[in-house]
Amino acid sequence: MKILIRGAGDLATGIAARLYRCGHAVLMTEIPQPLTVRRTVAFSRAVCEGRARVEEMEAVLAGDYEEAQRILKQGDIPVLVDEAARVREQFRPDVLVDAVIAKRNLGTKITDAPLVVGVGPGFTAGEDCHCVVETKRGHTLGRVIWEGCAIPNTGVPGNVGGYTKERLLRASADGRIHPMVSIGDRVEKGQIAAYTGDVPVYAAMSGLVRGMLQEGASVQEGMKIGDIDARCENAACYTISEKALAVGGGVLEAAETYRAVRGRYSLVILAAGLGSRFGADKLSCQVRGRAVYQYMLEKAAAFPGVESFIVTGNEAIMEEAGRMGVTPVSNREAELGISHSLQLGLRAALQSRPRIEGVLFAVCDQPGLRISTIQRIWNRAAVKPGRIICAGQKQEAGNPVLWPAAFFPELMSLTGDVGGRAVLARHMDQVEIVEARETELRDIDRREDLEEIWERRWGI
Numbered sequence: 001m002k003i004l005i006r007g008a009g010d011l012a013t014g015i016a017a018r019l020y021r022c023g024h025a026v027l028m029t030e031i032p033q034p035l036t037v038r039r040t041v042a043f044s045r046a047v048c049e050g051r052a053r054v055e056e057m058e059a060v061l062a063g064d065y066e067e068a069q070r071i072l073k074q075g076d077i078p079v080l081v082d083e084a085a086r087v088r089e090q091f092r093p094d095v096l097v098d099a100v101i102a103k104r105n106l107g108t109k110i111t112d113a114p115l116v117v118g119v120g121p122g123f124t125a126g127e128d129c130h131c132v133v134e135t136k137r138g139h140t141l142g143r144v145i146w147e148g149c150a151i152p153n154t155g156v157p158g159n160v161g162g163y164t165k166e167r168l169l170r171a172s173a174d175g176r177i178h179p180m181v182s183i184g185d186r187v188e189k190g191q192i193a194a195y196t197g198d199v200p201v202y203a204a205m206s207g208l209v210r211g212m213l214q215e216g217a218s219v220q221e222g223m224k225i226g227d228i229d230a231r232c233e234n235a236a237c238y239t240i241s242e243k244a245l246a247v248g249g250g251v252l253e254a255a256e257t258y259r260a261v262r263g264r265y266s267l268v269i270l271a272a273g274l275g276s277r278f279g280a281d282k283l284s285c286q287v288r289g290r291a292v293y294q295y296m297l298e299k300a301a302a303f304p305g306v307e308s309f310i311v312t313g314n315e316a317i318m319e320e321a322g323r324m325g326v327t328p329v330s331n332r333e334a335e336l337g338i339s340h341s342l343q344l345g346l347r348a349a350l351q352s353r354p355r356i357e358g359v360l361f362a363v364c365d366q367p368g369l370r371i372s373t374i375q376r377i378w379n380r381a382a383v384k385p386g387r388i389i390c391a392g393q394k395q396e397a398g399n400p401v402l403w404p405a406a407f408f409p410e411l412m413s414l415t416g417d418v419g420g421r422a423v424l425a426r427h428m429d430q431v432e433i434v435e436a437r438e439t440e441l442r443d444i445d446r447r448e449d450l451e452e453i454w455e456r457r458w459g460i
Helices: 010-021 043-047 064-073 240-261 292-301 314-325 338-352 369-382 403-410 419-427 447-454
Strands: 004-005 025-030 049-052 057-062 075-083 095-098 114-117 132-133 169-170 175-179 191-198 197-204 208-211 224-229 265-272 307-312 328-330 360-362 388-393 397-403 431-435
Touching: 004 064, 010 025, 010 057, 010 114, 010 132, 025 064, 043 049, 043 057, 049 095, 064 075, 095 240, 095 314, 114 175, 114 240, 114 265, 132 240, 191 208, 191 224, 191 447, 197 265, 240 397, 265 338, 292 307, 292 314, 307 314, 314 328, 328 360, 338 360, 338 403, 360 369, 369 388, 369 397, 369 431, 397 403, 397 419, 403 419
Parallel strands: 004 025, 004 095, 025 075, 057 075, 095 114, 114 132, 265 307, 265 360, 307 328, 388 431
Antiparallel strands: 049 057, 169 224, 175 191, 191 197, 208 224, 360 397, 388 397
16 A cells, blocks of 8 residues: 655654555655654654665655655655645555654644544544554553544653653753764763753763764754663664554554455445425534534545445535535435435445445434544454444444445345335344444434534534
8 A cells, every 4th residue: 555654753664664564655754854863763864864774674865756756666765855744645645644743733634545543642533533553652552543542642751771751861952952972872870962052961861872863953942852771772772662663563553454444345325315204404404503414424525545425315415525525326206215215325336336345324314423433334344344334332233334245135125215224133143333322323303303412412
């Protein structure tokens, strides 16, 4: 797959190593003046030196996208100076990894790629990315989080060799850095390790200098400029750390989960009901400033790698769906029941991709449904191929439902106002439930349901 990594520091390099060694095409972006402390194990060094070799891998500075393509063809890793990662518009990655490690999101969106991975604090899976990989040392290091956030930044460095805050060298003043020691040197507690703005920086412990900013880098008081390791293992200065490899393993897991389902499924949104119990066009009703149908269109847009359709007779919905990349399927005979809508959507999906392995059917009047729940359905499909997978609670099935191709004939044989639930009832032994919140599973049938949303009890 094509993978774009924002950032080329030591953690980003560990991520790149895991992906590159598994045969993925990796392109990295950096800022004009990288501030990587562990420079000897970071591809960001290529920005200053033109090339950076880490273990057996070579990263090469690219002047533009065309040069980056040539570097990829040579089997190396291109690094572009592109702070906003605008190259994604040309590269069109399968996976975008934000590994800037800024402790906050600097502009990455869930729609930037079919799979967007946030690394560390500052991201929320299901909102600005599809998943987050934990970076805090400890039991959860490297775990993939498909709903929610990483552990918040505590401001306290992880424990390495029995030391936390003491192992970091921080700028004593604003200005340029002038290192007095090099990576790989031993220092003693109280020794001057560097000057920043002509003010000395003293080592707070004895050990091996594992990281140090480059000569002349512009720093601010309190900024991390170096790293001392009490373990005094020289190899640790020149090989990727266990933390970077663990985080890289989490990103690789996420990427491989996506690859397992890529191109295998489509999404069909059913939005052609008559709304008889509601007594009006419920999908156009406003919920907190947006029409009900917009919520599901936005969720479909969060999965640009999945071909999406919406079955409806509403012209406004069709027009907006087309703008958001969701293919409209016209249903002018809503009176024929839900079976007709379901079959129109299924035919459209099969016409577009005859060998599709499954279709996820969602209803348009379920505004509380979370992107992360849809993502977990795809993830379950990756390891449970051939199973019917649906959102639900306490083993009770709800919507949406992912139907494997083996059940298409039964779905196509339905008539009248009978939907997939009739087929589901015949095959409960083949159903996998993805647990969802009760508020996600509610749909809008009556006007009272809208009133509950206004009271903010649906988590929208």
